[in-house]
Every structure is written in C-alpha cells, then in structure tokens.
Amino acid sequence: MIDRPQTPDRDEVLLAFQEACPRPTARDLIDWTRRYPQFAEDIRAHAAVARDWDARRDLPVEEPDETLLARAYSRALNVLYQAEATRVDNGDCFQDMLASRNMDVPALAREIGRDVRISRSVLADLVGGRMRAPVGRRFLDAVCRVLRITCERFYAALDLALAAPRVGLARSDAAPTANARSYEDAVRASDMSDSEIRYWLDED
Amino acid sequence: MDASTSEEPPPDTTDFAGWKRAAEQGLLPRFRPETIFAALQDLRFNTDSGLRNELARALSNRTYRLLWRRVGRNHPNGGQDIVDRVHLQVFEAAARPDSADGRGFRQAFVPRLEYRLKDAIAKEARERRIPDEEGARLQGKPQHGARQTADAAGTDPGPEEEAEAADGEDALPSKRAWDPTLLDGVCAAEQQIDVDRFLQAHIADDRKRLAFRLFMDGVPFKSTRSESIAEALGIDESTARQWIKEIKAHLKAQIGDLA
Numbered sequence A: 001m002i003d004r005p006q007t008p009d010r011d012e013v014l015l016a017f018q019e020a021c022p023r024p025t026a027r028d029l030i031d032w033t034r035r036y037p038q039f040a041e042d043i044r045a046h047a048a049v050a051r052d053w054d055a056r057r058d059l060p061v062e063e064p065d066e067t068l069l070a071r072a073y074s075r076a077l078n079v080l081y082q083a084e085a086t087r088v089d090n091g092d093c094f095q096d097m098l099a100s101r102n103m104d105v106p107a108l109a110r111e112i113g114r115d116v117r118i119s120r121s122v123l124a125d126l127v128g129g130r131m132r133a134p135v136g137r138r139f140l141d142a143v144c145r146v147l148r149i150t151c152e153r154f155y156a157a158l159d160l161a162l163a164a165p166r167v168g169l170a171r172s173d174a175a176p177t178a179n180a181r182s183y184e185d186a187v188r189a190s191d192m193s194d195s196e197i198r199y200w201l202d203e204d
Numbered sequence B: 001m002d003a004s005t006s007e008e009p010p011p012d013t014t015d016f017a018g019w020k021r022a023a024e025q026g027l028l029p030r031f032r033p034e035t036i037f038a039a040l041q042d043l044r045f046n047t048d049s050g051l052r053n054e055l056a057r058a059l060s061n062r063t064y065r066l067l068w069r070r071v072g073r074n075h076p077n078g079g080q081d082i083v084d085r086v087h088l089q090v091f092e093a094a095a096r097p098d099s100a101d102g103r104g105f106r107q108a109f110v111p112r113l114e115y116r117l118k119d120a121i122a123k124e125a126r127e128r129r130i131p132d133e134e135g136a137r138l139q140g141k142p143q144h145g146a147r148q149t150a151d152a153a154g155t156d157p158g159p160e161e162e163a164e165a166a167d168g169e170d171a172l173p174s175k176r177a178w179d180p181t182l183l184d185g186v187c188a189a190e191q192q193i194d195v196d197r198f199l200q201a202h203i204a205d206d207r208k209r210l211a212f213r214l215f216m217d218g219v220p221f222k223s224t225r226s227e228s229i230a231e232a233l234g235i236d237e238s239t240a241r242q243w244i245k246e247i248k249a250h251l252k253a254q255i256g257d258l259a
Helices: A010-020 A028-035 A035-055 A068-091 A094-100 A105-112 A122-127 A138-146 A151-163 A183-188 A196-201 B014-023 B035-043 B049-070 B076-094 B100-109 B107-129 B146-153 B157-169 B195-202 B208-215 B229-233 B237-258
Strands: none
Touching: A010 A028, A010 A035, A010 B107, A010 B208, A028 A035, A035 B107, A035 B195, A068 B049, A068 B076, A094 A105, A094 A122, A094 A151, A105 A138, A122 A151, A122 A183, A138 A151, A138 A196, A151 B076, A183 A196, A196 B146, A196 B208, B014 B049, B035 B076, B035 B100, B035 B107, B049 B076, B049 B107, B049 B157, B076 B107, B100 B107, B107 B208, B195 B208, B195 B237, B208 B229, B208 B237, B229 B237
C-alpha cells in the first residue's frame, strides 16, 4: 500500500488500489475502505468493475468496427485542433511582447546573442510571420528566457504571426507576399558563421 | 534495440524527423501507447499536421480498441457512450500536458486508461441506480436487535448469532462450501449456467453483483470474527441478505425457463 500522505489524492489512492488489488476480495475492500474512508464509495465502485472484468477475462474479445474507429479518430482530431485554436486565440503576438518590454528586433538579437551571436534576420523572420514551427531548442529557450514567456505562449505567438505575416514591399506587378520557411532554412540563409549556425541548429 | 523483440526502439518524443520516418514506415502501431501519447504532446507545436494526424490516428485506434474490449455490452447504447467519453478524455489530456492525466498517460497509459474507464462505468452505474431504501442503508446507522448489541459490546454472540453460525452463514470463509441450493431446479448436470454471465446480463446494480460475487467467494453476510459482505460493502446485514435472496430467486427463475 502507498504511504498515506496528509491529504491523500483520490487518483493516487484509487490507482494504488487498482494495482494492488486486480481482483478485490472482501478483505481488500475492508482494508482499503478503513484506510481511506473518504474514498470508500469509490473504492467499492471500482472493485465492482474490477470483479466484473475478472469474470469476463476468458470470454472472446470483441473488436470495434472501422466506422466506430473512424468516428473516434475524427473526434480526437477535433479536440486537438480546438485546443490549438484556443491557444492561438489567447496569445499575444511577438510585436506586443517586444513593445511591452521596450524592445525591438535588434535589441532582442543583442539579448539573445550575448554568448553566441544570432542574426537579426532570423528574429525578423520569427516576428514577421515568415518562420514555420518547430524551432531549434536553444533558440526556443533563449527567446523564452529573454521575453519571459513559456513555450506555449511562444508557439501561440508564432501561429499568430504566421496567420498575419508582415509582408514585404509592394511590387508593381504583384501583391506583396510573405513566404514562410523552416527555422533551419532561416538560420542557414542568414549571415551567421558556420559555428554560429551549428550552435543555433543544436548541431554541436 | 529491444533485446526481447529485436525491434527498433521508438524515436525520442521530440524527434520530429524520427517520428516522420516511423510514420512513413508504418511503425506507429508497434510502439507503446505511452510513447505515442508523449510524442503527440511534445510535437504538438509542430505545424506538420500530417505527422500529428498520424500520431493521433495510431493513439485513437489503440485507445478505442482497449476501451471497447473492456466495456460490456450490457450498458446503455451497448457501452458506446462510455467508450466515447473516456476516449475523448485521452485527447483532452494530450492537449493539456500539465494536467494530472496529461502527465499520467505519459507514465503508464493502460493503467490510467483503465482507471478512468472504471470511473466512467461507476458514474454511469450510480446514475442508473434505482433508489433502494433497504440497499442504501449504510453501516453505522442505528440498527435494532441482538446483532447490534453483540457487535457493539464485543460480547459473546447471543442466541440469534449462534443460530446463524449454525446455519453456516457466519462460518469462516475457508470452511464454507459452495451453496448447493443455488442450482436447485437444474434438472441435469449438463444444464449449467455461467453465473457470471447471468449477473452481467440480468443484474444492473453493480453493488448487488459485487455482493453476489463475494457470496460466491464464501464470504458470510455478517461476522464478528472475519470479513463479511456487510462490512465490505458498507451495508447492513439485512440488505446483504435481501440482495442475495433476490438474485438467487432471479437465477432460479432463469434456470426454470431453461429447464
């Protein structure tokens, strides 16, 4: 049995009960409900299910059909994409984050590049919505450290930037466009040295 | 390399390129669900929706199959509502890495899934339960008769308890044999009923099913010397006896239909 903390967590107790008593007996029920009376009803309810499952262990296994699997997958995607949309809706953009810290892209580059220089062009791509996720680990950590944000907020801001990129100068023959590229491409195309590039691509 | 299976280990959960390759090679179904769950979380910021969808599909199919096999068809809608609900909980947890389930599924996926499934089944059982005044009486509420006096005072059992002991109801579980009257009415040895299947199919109340399973284990209704059905389930003895009596009558009626 688990050591009893001052305020035992329901999940911890019931998971421990599940592991300790896969086929709960009367003695198991009495011992665990005495030890955790505040969860007695739950312990008994879970025991009932466990005994039902034990009784069915030798029965043929049923499999869900493809229609059920497809519907479940569709609902799963909805959950994941809804969560992402919520994350983006609740986020700040990079411009707001910089403005609130009285910074601009050159200042951000100086702060991030204190130990190893980072090209302003890479940061300009990030802030301007011209960089796709994922980014390098060191880069992510550095930006989050300087801006004092979580990686969740970083990627929410990146999604916002991608959704509303800052386009280049207008051309006489075409509307201005913003072409997003990968983090790796942005780093390799910059004016950084080979060692700086290896550093920011987490290759050393 | 996994020595026991000689299979290639999964990529690190943050290795986008590795998971992309694994998905293209059709390897996802081989990996443990914890690993796929962790990769789905750790790569959630990746804008490559193709990989995310493949990870989600692999996890979704694995989860749904695990749940479907566990849930009996004796629930409303054949158990599909319960399966759907718990299946969604997995993906809500994947989207919230800091939640208890978001951490728990990464560590031990199947135990956590079974735990959440038990919660869902228990919740449905509570909601379906028809209020039963006798069955709802909990231990500790005032009772009447010699039984309480003997229990409370810790004295030697009075005449009623001695009579019960003589019936064998209060016998130690190891000495209690299978109740032969249970199958009274079975006209031939070959006409045996799977009691467990009967319970699943005909006894909707999970507490009553558990009581009857303990009864089949040989546990007495009430005892001052060992465990009892009453104490295990937090009900009084008369409720325990009534439940078993009801189920036995129902079982005998079923046997009668088949005779």
